[in-house]
Each structure stands twice: as C-alpha cells, then as structure tokens.
Amino acid sequence: MSTTTAATSVPVLPATADLTAAAARIAPYVVRTPLLRGPVTAAHGPRLLLKAEHRQLGGSFKTRGAANAVLALDADRVVTGSSGNHGIALARIARTLGLRLTVVLAAGAAPAKAAAIRALGAETVRVAGGVAEREEHAAALAATTGAVLVPSSDHPLVVAGQGTVGTEILTDAPDTGTLYVPVGGGGLLAGVCLAAAGRPVRVVGVEPALTPRYARSLAAGHPVQLPPSSTVADGLRGQRPGHVTYPIVRDRVDDLIAVGEAEIIAAADLLRRHGVDAEPSGAVALAGALRAGRREHAVAVVSGGNTPARLRALHRPPTAPPTTTAPPTTTAHPEEHTP
Template sequence: TPLGRADVEAAAARIAGRVRRTPLLPGLPPPGLHRTGRGLLLKAEHLQYSGSFKLRGAANAVLALGARRMVTGSSGNHGIALARLARALGAEVTVVLAGGAHPAKIAVIKALGGRTVRVPGGVAERDARARELAEETGAVLIPSSDHELVVAGQGTVGLEILAEAPDTETVYVPTGGGGLLAGVCLAAYGHPVRVVGVEPAGTPRYARSLAAGHPVRLAPGDSVADGLRGQQPGAVPYPVIRDRVDDLIAVSDAEILAAAALLRRRGVEAEPSGAVALA
C-alpha cells in the first residue's frame, strides 16, 4: 500500500523514546523553515540527539526491523544517527562514504563505534557498495532516504510542526534525497499548508524530474550543501513528492552560505545543507 499519514503517526509512536521533540524557534531557521502569522519559525533539528533530523528515519527503520547488523550509504548525518542507535542498542553498523564526505562527520561515526568504508566516486557508487555489502554480509540495508520506514520517520518533523503551529502557511524543506520532503508531504496530508522543497541550484534533481514527468538522472553536480548532493530522486520519495509537493525552488551556493552565516550570527550552528531552507 502507498505511504500515508498513518505511517508517519506510527513512526512518531515508535520512535518517541529515542528522539527529541525539538522546539520551534521564533525568528530564524535551518531544516524546515515556516512562514506563519508570527513570521519565520525554525524547526530546531540541529538540537536533535544526533545533531540532525536523520535520527528520526533511522530510528523508525531500526526499531521496526529489529536490525542488529546494519549497513548504509551516507554523506554523514544518517551514518551518525545509525551509529548512535547501534551503540545504544548493542548493534553493529557499517557506513559507506563517498569521496566528498565531511571529515568531521566521519570522525563522529568512528567515535560512536561505527565502521566506515570509503569509496571513490559519488552517491551512486556509494549506495551501490552499500547494497553489495548488505548482500555479502547479511546486514540490513537502511538507506539514508530511499526507504519507506525512513521517509515515515522523517515525516515526524512535519507532524510536530503542525501540532505546535497549526496556523503555519508554508513549510520550506531542505531537499536532497527527498526523504524529509516526502515525509513532510505525508504529514501535511489533509492540512491546508503549502510544502515547498528547496534544492541546491547545482543538483535540482526533483525539479528536473517533475518537469520531465519521470525520475531524471543528473550529471554529478557540486554544492556547498554536501548533505544534499546526489544525481537522481529516490524510488520511494519521488511519487510522494510528485503527487503532493506544492513547489520546488533552487538556491545558489552564495545564498546558502549567506543564510548559514546569518544563522550563526543568531547563535544557530547550521551546516549549509540545513541553511538551504532559509536561503
């Protein structure tokens, strides 16, 4: 059956003891920015236990599957989330990282007890190696966005926004693999809120794909938003986004860096990938 809001509600119940219900901060944002009658609100997922919203989807998948040995391909934040969960649950995780992965994120994964594997190339090569490792070792593959349980978990961000600020008019969602955007689309189902995905101008995979009417594979692109790089939409998020997103917009690296700097001046430590929504 297709994913629906009920899957997001089930995820919220499942992960309640493992994730933080983060506040909506007045005035400014990264991940999940909203314009309401009160101006701009920031869904403060930088205060999540693993440092990003990725803990939500990871926790939903791990807990639902009862995984003891896991493998994933990640640009960092999903790998950090899985490593944190694995340590708490006495499980094992291997994180496959592509060439552009941030060294600080790799260090955190290792510090949490995760095993890391580096591969040359980009996201496609990384994810292919993760699939191979899962097949070779029998570990459970938990992708960073292209998985129904992961998408449902990310959608809990949207449930919390709409519960706390039901008069929200628009939610701006950083968009890379599309897991968070698809999840927020599901959470917003039946609610009069506009959901807008924000992509780096260098890798607008969803905007290009929706314009073409089918998933499009882009040439490798670059962006300061290292967490949002990738060449094609995920099979799970794509139909949800196609059917339910209200708009997709693209922002330049200069706009992203300016937004991150603005957030830092306001005391919010946001990486470029998180600042795209404000940009």
C-alpha cells in the first residue's frame, strides 16, 4: 500500500481490510487494551466506557500506527515529526528492531517527552515554529538522508494501525452508540471512522477549541491550515488535516466538538480521581463526551497517559517484543468492563 499514486498524487486511502492486516502485523508489539467503566456523571450515568490506551505499551495509541508502518515498510532508518508520543512509540520499536531513528520536534514540544525519546536511543532535532514547520523539516530530512518518513498521522499504514483501536472497541462493546475520539493530526479519528464503516455507531471527533482544524476544514470544504497552538493538550496541536486523513474523516465522521482548556483540565482531573492517570491530550475525548451530555452507551478513547511519572518509567524500555500485557499506570484503577 503506497501513500500516493505516481500519476496524480492522489492519496491512496486505507480500507477496512487494512485494519485487519494491521491487527495481525502489530500483535506482538502492542497490547489489547481493556474497556474500563467510566466515571459516573449526571450526563452519562453508568453507561460511559473508557478505551484504556493510556495503558498501551509506550503510553499511548501511537504505538499501533508506528508499529504497523515500520513493520510493513521494512526500513532500517526512519525519520518522523512528532509532538512526543509518536516519537516515543517509534523509538521503542526502533530500539527493539535495531533501527536508526530521528525525531523532529517543534519548538513547543514537551521537554520531558523529548528526553524520553532520547533515552530510548533516538536522535531528536528541534525546529522553530509549529507542527507545519516540523513536518516540512522531517520530510526534507528524510529526502536528503534516504530515510523512510513515517508521519505521526498522515500515512495509510499509520491510519490503519490506529484504526485497530476502533475495531477492538466495537468487538468488545458492539452496542456502543457513540465513539468519542480526540483529534490532533487525525490519524486516530480516521482509523476509527474506517473501523465504524457500515456500523450503526456515531463517531464524534473532539478538538481543542484553540485548534479546531478539522471543523474549520469541513466547513470550508477543503483542508485549511491554522496558526500554531499552545493548547494544554500538547499531542493535539496539529495545524492542518492530512491528505490521507481528511477525506476519510469528511466522509464518515458524524460530528466534531470543540472543548476549552478548562474543560480539558477538568476531564483530566476527573479521570485521575477515577484512577486513570491520563495526560491532557488523553482526557480530551472525555471532555467532549461530557459536553455532549448524551444519555447513551458511549465510549471515550483515553488516548495517552504519558504523565511525568510514566515518562520516567519509559527510560527503561524492553529490548524484545512484548509477550505479556502492559501493567496499569496507576496502583488503583476502575473496574474493567466485561461485554
């Protein structure tokens, strides 16, 4: 599966079948994260579940797309641009497989995540500007060095890997009414849209109000680029929808919700009191579910848990593909949902 056609440069989009292939390919490198019972709120009662990607190896869902791309592309040198979690995911896999990795970071990238990437053996390069400048530099670096470029979201293999989050949710909770998905570059949202194709489930993307790039783009009828953002959800600072992700989201997403900084922080605090130690980006989907207030069976994706404590633990990575499930990131956690 290539990214574009040679004659037209039209992106080749992943299909539902690619999610099945991705699930088989990445199985030795990821864990099948559980659905947890969510916090009981006036809006949702006991019917809200949480997809626990904060308990994924590498601390976020990014491990899925990173593993799928690296394994399928069979590269020995990789370049990427990342806000942190994608770089961490790639660095873990690169260390396991003996690959050389360079991660390009924007000026506002979290220092703790940059340190974790370096501790895992990857090289980091920091550039001025925002996500757009980061991606331009990563593409240029890959072209000049001959490395394989593995974007954090805008690649069909990455999208297919992220989509396994959606297939797992719909297998474990087939009566789900709405899936709430955090939106940065859009790889996770696009993947979940593919997983939900032909299924009677609403897919709702949740964006920080400071950077509603998908909402603005859908309203305009084409991808638009926003200025760099300083949202507390540092993993969701993407400025523009991707060529691969945009048409998938456009054709399947049911709604987009914007949540403010206070709502994101409040959702992260609520999760922490509930025993789920999520980073702000990982709490955005719950913030969207709370804002929507629909009384239905719903699932919010807790996309990441790379808090300072988790990042310190990532400095001690495994040296071989995992064979057991990931330990919980907190000493106490909510009861798991049994379908």
